[in-house]
Amino acid sequence: ILFLLSFLAIYSTLPKNAFDSKNPIFAFFYSSKSIFSQIAYNEFKSASKIFKKVDFLTIDCGSHPYVCRKWSIIGVPTFILLQNNSQFLYTGIRSQQGFIDFIESKTNILNNTIY
Numbered sequence: 806i807l808f809l810l811s812f813l814a815i816y817s818t819l820p821k822n823a824f825d826s827k828n829p830i831f832a833f834f835y836s837s838k839s840i841f842s843q844i845a846y847n848e849f850k851s852a853s854k855i856f857k858k859v860d861f862l863t864i865d866c867g868s869h870p871y872v873c874r875k876w877s878i879i880g881v882p883t884f885i886l887l888q889n890n891s892q893f894l895y896t897g898i899r900s901q902q903g904f905i906d907f908i909e910s911k912t913n914i915l916n917n918t919i920y
Contacts, residue, residue, distance in 0.1 A: 823908050829912045831895075831904070832862045833839035845882040845899040852904035855890045855916040859908055 833849045835842035846863075847863045853861035866873035866881055876885065884895035886908060893911050905916050 825861045828858050828860045829859045829886060829908070829914065830862050831908060832864060832876075832885045832887065834864050834873055834876065834881055834883040834885070836867050836881045836885065837865055839881050841899075842882045844877055845884075848880055849884075849904065851901040851906070855901075855905055856908060856914060858914050859912065889911055918919045 808817070823879050831849075832850075833845070835846065839910075849861065849863070866878060882899065884899075884904070886893040886895060888911065893907075895907050897907055909915060
């Protein structure tokens with residue numbers, strides 16, 4: 806199952822325009838069989854609620870191996886931020902705050918929470 810967490814649900818097939826957005830996209834490539842993916846998902850989901858101008862996309866590499874090959878995903882979980890034809894691989898701590906800090910630093914979009 807694949808879904809865009811900014812309230813657009815897509816089931817079973819990956820539409821050709823899934824990666825087309827005017828907003829930056831933070832993509833989470835995962836496997837439902839990976840315990841590390843399952844742990845990271847909760848943090849990813851929490852971070853997705855923080856930004857209104859960033860789209861969060863999950864791609865199950867077991868269900869969509871062609872997409873993962875296209876993006877040269879060799880291990881899961883893998884996180885890639887897409888913005889203005891640029892790709893940024895996330896290599897930090899897989900936590901809500903880590904994702905927030907990374908997105909803010911690469912996009913200059915501040916999150917919607919007040920510290």
